[in-house]
Amino acid sequence: MSKNLLYCEDFKQKLLDSIRQIQDYPKKGILFRDITTLLNDKELFSLLIDNLALRYKEYHLDFIAGIESRGFIFGSALAFALGVGFVPIRKKGKLPAKVLQKSYALEYGEDVIEIHQDAFRDKPNAKVLLIDDLIATGGTAQASVELITEAGGNCVESCFLIHLTALDGLKKMQTKVFSVLEV
Secondary structure (H helix, E strand, C coil): CCCCHHHCHHHHHHHHHHCEEEECCCCCCCEEEECHHHHCCHHHHHHHHHHHHHHHHHHCCCEEEEECCHHHHHHHHHHHHHCCEEEEEEECCCCCCCEEEEEEEECCEEEEEEEECCCCCCCCCEEEEEEEEEECCCHHHHHHHHHHHHCCEEEEEEEEEEECHHHCHHHHCCCCEEEEEEC
């Protein structure tokens, strides 16, 4: 495959059309982007992962870090395609070994995410790609970048399937960002 479809408007439109939108979920006023309808489209999901792998193969990554939980899906598939390790970034209390924690602000309150202290297998300055399905306000994503750094990794880029432009989450990010779709 020579031409990367991530930059083709027709491919982006197919991806966008494959994502189900649910009004007022999980609460009134929210338009939820349900990616399960993209994930169960075997051809489109496979094309997405193939093209992300094409984009990132020249980065010579050591690890893909995925944010719980939809980042696990994209991250593990992409890690497999690139032949690199996968590292989960999870909600507090879900990882069994010694962890690093980072709290971040939510709309009403705060939350905590964690990464294993040895997530990057003591590889000095491991090259890491952070991935998730969506960036909204950017709090979780930026906290994840900080955790990657604390664990000894170098977050070379953050990748999102969807960037919700109205919420301007990119302004919080302290790393390069690539988003496939902007809505």
